[in-house]
Amino acid sequence: MFLHIIAVAVVAIFLPLVLFWLLSSEIDQLHRAAMRAQAETLAERIVVQPDGRVTFNLPDSLRGLYSEAYGRYQYDIRDAEGRLLFSSHKKTGSFDSDSSAGADVIQTIGDTNFRIKVAEDLSHRDVITDDIVSNFFRRVGWITIPVLLVLLAIDIIIFRRAVAPLWKASEEASNIGPSRTDIRLPTERIPREIVPLVTAVNLALDRLEDGFRVQRQFTADAAHQLRTPLAILRTRIETLGDGEARQALHDDIEGMSRIVAQLLEIAELDTLVLDPGETADLRAVCAEVVGAIAPFAIAQHKDIALKGADAPVMIHGNSEMLQRAVFNLAENAIKFTATATSVDVEVGDDGSVRVRDCGPGVTQVERELIFQRFWRRDRQRSDGAGLGLSIVRAVADDHAATVTVDNLPGGGAEFTLRFRLAE
Numbered sequence: 001m002f003l004h005i006i007a008v009a010v011v012a013i014f015l016p017l018v019l020f021w022l023l024s025s026e027i028d029q030l031h032r033a034a035m036r037a038q039a040e041t042l043a044e045r046i047v048v049q050p051d052g053r054v055t056f057n058l059p060d061s062l063r064g065l066y067s068e069a070y071g072r073y074q075y076d077i078r079d080a081e082g083r084l085l086f087s088s089h090k091k092t093g094s095f096d097s098d099s100s101a102g103a104d105v106i107q108t109i110g111d112t113n114f115r116i117k118v119a120e121d122l123s124h125r126d127v128i129t130d131d132i133v134s135n136f137f138r139r140v141g142w143i144t145i146p147v148l149l150v151l152l153a154i155d156i157i158i159f160r161r162a163v164a165p166l167w168k169a170s171e172e173a174s175n176i177g178p179s180r181t182d183i184r185l186p187t188e189r190i191p192r193e194i195v196p197l198v199t200a201v202n203l204a205l206d207r208l209e210d211g212f213r214v215q216r217q218f219t220a221d222a223a224h225q226l227r228t229p230l231a232i233l234r235t236r237i238e239t240l241g242d243g244e245a246r247q248a249l250h251d252d253i254e255g256m257s258r259i260v261a262q263l264l265e266i267a268e269l270d271t272l273v274l275d276p277g278e279t280a281d282l283r284a285v286c287a288e289v290v291g292a293i294a295p296f297a298i299a300q301h302k303d304i305a306l307k308g309a310d311a312p313v314m315i316h317g318n319s320e321m322l323q324r325a326v327f328n329l330a331e332n333a334i335k336f337t338a339t340a341t342s343v344d345v346e347v348g349d350d351g352s353v354r355v356r357d358c359g360p361g362v363t364q365v366e367r368e369l370i371f372q373r374f375w376r377r378d379r380q381r382s383d384g385a386g387l388g389l390s391i392v393r394a395v396a397d398d399h400a401a402t403v404t405v406d407n408l409p410g411g412g413a414e415f416t417l418r419f420r421l422a423e
Contacts, residue, residue: 004159005152012148031120035103039116042075043107046114054079054112056086072121074102080113165189169198181209230257259387279422280319281312283347289326290345297334297343304330308347308354315351315419317399322419325395326353328388329415333357337412351419361407370405392417 041062047055056077058066066073066088077086102119169185176183184202187195234253240246290306297304326345333343336359346354362370369375371393392415396403401419408414 004155008151008155009148012151032103035118035120036105038073039075039103039105039118040107042077042118043105043109043114043116046077046107046109048110048112054085054114074119074121076117078115078117080115082115085114162191165191166194173201176205181205181212230260275318276316278316278318279314280317280322282315282317282322282351282353282419283309283311283313285319285322286326286345286347286353289323289330293327293330293334296331300334301339302334302337303342304334304345305342306345306347308345309349311349313347313349313351314422316422317401317419321395321398325392325417326355328391329353329355329417332388333359333413333415336360351421353417353419355415356408356412358412361411361413362405367405371403 042058045057045059047057049055066075068089073088075086075088076084078084102117105116105118107114107116165186165188169190172183172185184205185198187198187202190198230253233249234257237246237249237253240249287306290304294304330343330345333355334357337343337357338359341358343358344354344356346356348354371389373387373390375390392403395401396417399419401417403418404416406414406416
């Protein structure tokens with residue numbers, strides 16, 4: 001579009017110059033033709049006598065036209081050797097090429113060649129022609145600017161209408177993600193030259209969606225299939241006589257069951273499509289999570305407290321998914337907080353949830369790594385698979401929310417989820 005605007009500007013400026021040159025050329029051509037016609041008329045007045053003398057009889061109707069008093073037209077008549085025979089001005093042969101222009105004609109009369117030159121004084125040219133030539137560029141010049149502006153405005157409108165479908169397709173493409181693989185770029189009103197590209201992109205998205213579906217289905221199937229052998233192992237462990245070994249095996253089974261449950265949550269989140277009009281009470285969600293995880297905190301000799309807003313805080317979101325996100329944050333905080341300390345879950349009126357612990361905090365380098373699947377700071381620990389915070393990030397992404405982590409001045413970390421308030 002920018003190059004096209006430059007081209008239009010160049011044409012708008014160049015066109016008057018070309019027209020001016022063409023007009024000047026046409027005027028010069030007409031002038032030369034008129035001078036040649038006058039020369040031929042003068043040639044008709046040359047007579048060669050039988051004795052070889054040359055006479056030139058100019059009628060009164062033409063004599064005034066070439067008079068020095070009038071001073072507009074001049075003529076010279078010379079023979080083949082260049083000798084001046086007749087002239088309309090006293091200074092013979094002194095045509096001023098800078099102030100006059102005309103034509104030469106070689107005319108044969110009898111057996112003798114004559115050269116007839118007719119010129120016009122440019123300072124006395126026709127008033128109308130002179131005005132046309134002298135005022136043409138000035139008159140056309142001021143028209144050029146509005147014409148250029150109109151052309152640019154039309155170009156902008158045309159280009160905006162042409163690329164509007166591409167802008168719409170770009171907006172649709174920005175919504176495509178792991179959780180929205182069903183979106184395809186529209187092909188309606190797309191320029192014909194772009195349709196093959198859009199079609200190819202849609203076909204690529206089809207293949208990607210198939211790959212995501214297979215991966216999600218595998219994760220869900222694997223998690224479901226693991227539940228049955230885990231339940232059988234849990235039942236058989238209960239029959240063991242050794243209490244200490246049985247408890248250790250039972251803890252391992254519980255850890256494995258938690259990993260399987262998280263895998264199922266991830267598979268479900270990958271297929272989740274939120275209803276834009278769905279709302280949830282954030283305070284009620286957090287209260288239910290605190291009540292559900294309190295026994296786990298007490299078993300770890302730690303406390304958990306609900307703080308913040310007393311009234312309902314309505315946000316856009318799915319209450320079940322929100323519970324999973326807050327639960328994973330609270331569970332993670334309980335695991336890493338010090339013994340005999342408290343984990344605080346604070347609900348803000350602005351649609352935020354802050355989970356604070358008294359643990360070692362999170363370094364600047366790790367603040368993005370901790371939200372990756374299966375990432376763990378300590379690979380030796382067996383009480384998790386590094387899926388909890390990735391679930392939190394997935395829930396935040398699905399709800400167009402943000403999740404951040406900061407270290408507290410007195411020690412510990414603070415995880416913050418911010419959601420959109422419902423209108």
